[in-house]
Amino acid sequence: MLDFPTRDDFARQLKNNHYDVVGITGIIVNVAKVCEMCRMTRELSPQSVIVVGGHVAAIPGIESMIDADHIVKGEGVSWMRRYLGEEESAPIRHPAIVSGMRTRIMGIRLPERKGAMAATIIPSVGPMGCNFCTTSAFFGGKGKFVNFFESGDELFEVMSRMEEELKVNSFFVMDENFLLHRERAMRLLELMKEGNKSWAMSVFASANAIRKYTMQELVELGVSWLWMGLESPRAGYSKLQGADTRQLTREVREHGIRVQGSTIIGLEHHTPDNILAEIEHGVSHDTDFHQFMLYTPVPGTPLYRQMAEEGRLLRDADYADVHGQFKFNFKHAAISREDSKRFLDWAFWRGFQLNGPSLYRISRTLMAGW
Numbered sequence: 001m002l003d004f005p006t007r008d009d010f011a012r013q014l015k016n017n018h019y020d021v022v023g024i025t026g027i028i029v030n031v032a033k034v035c036e037m038c039r040m041t042r043e044l045s046p047q048s049v050i051v052v053g054g055h056v057a058a059i060p061g062i063e064s065m066i067d068a069d070h071i072v073k074g075e076g077v078s079w080m081r082r083y084l085g086e087e088e089s090a091p092i093r094h095p096a097i098v099s100g101m102r103t104r105i106m107g108i109r110l111p112e113r114k115g116a117m118a119a120t121i122i123p124s125v126g127p128m129g130c131n132f133c134t135t136s137a138f139f140g141g142k143g144k145f146v147n148f149f150e151s152g153d154e155l156f157e158v159m160s161r162m163e164e165e166l167k168v169n170s171f172f173v174m175d176e177n178f179l180l181h182r183e184r185a186m187r188l189l190e191l192m193k194e195g196n197k198s199w200a201m202s203v204f205a206s207a208n209a210i211r212k213y214t215m216q217e218l219v220e221l222g223v224s225w226l227w228m229g230l231e232s233p234r235a236g237y238s239k240l241q242g243a244d245t246r247q248l249t250r251e252v253r254e255h256g257i258r259v260q261g262s263t264i265i266g267l268e269h270h271t272p273d274n275i276l277a278e279i280e281h282g283v284s285h286d287t288d289f290h291q292f293m294l295y296t297p298v299p300g301t302p303l304y305r306q307m308a309e310e311g312r313l314l315r316d317a318d319y320a321d322v323h324g325q326f327k328f329n330f331k332h333a334a335i336s337r338e339d340s341k342r343f344l345d346w347a348f349w350r351g352f353q354l355n356g357p358s359l360y361r362i363s364r365t366l367m368a369g370w
Contacts, residue, residue, distance in 0.1 A: 208243060231264045
């Protein structure tokens, strides 16, 4: 399988190696890159079968946009095993994936160190069900998920191997809501204590999942960074119901856990009259980092289907710009496409104006935890 960072690297690998199967993954905004990679593969390795997966596979009509033999929508491990005639349910050996390469702070490159900065672990895919969530939609929709590792024992084995192979004690956990699986997490904690492991984990978790744990359990588990969706105080998403997210944010930060908040700009109820107050609400969480993201219908999601059915998708919006950090790609009921960019930029500025630079916020949180 190939996933190289540059065009030259990709071409060099194709020229120097014989591949029966070339796998290409991509996100929605990279459709032009995927198209070019397919073209290069046909030219440089014509004997290869091209398999394209990832979120780019969700684009309507993708079959006519790229020259591929197979387009895989959804979880790809079982598909590839079926294709190769392998046992679909066989245990998965997690590859050694490096995270945090060439780390910089304020433009300054940190010194190289022995081993990687962190390893990436993928325990599951799914299961959250927000109507705009590409991950949930791609892996089956609301409430559905695929567990690659069911137990804490399996995760502990994977993480121990990564620790040895990559010389790491920090893990970036790519799982939509890792803490939702409490039994697995607590068994992992039990094994970490037995093995005297002091690991750090960066995880994604909803407010209602975080509340399943005591602060001591989170700290002992090594949770050092939390991505938490805050969306809007008026959002109806179940992951927020009954949660005082500002109090929760304060509490975890007081225990040394850095928080990345995420607030959506341009939800259906937003208007020029109420959106500034909602931005202020997001900023008031005083997180270490805060991501403001435009409400964006991405191919494959329920929101995209709704916008398509209502005729509200903008035909002139380039896929390369459909990432939530530019302008709306749909017709909002109350906010123009140009104003969406202005509100987004103002949200980031307001967060910096009131809360200061993230480097300062991180330092404050780490000191509080110490």
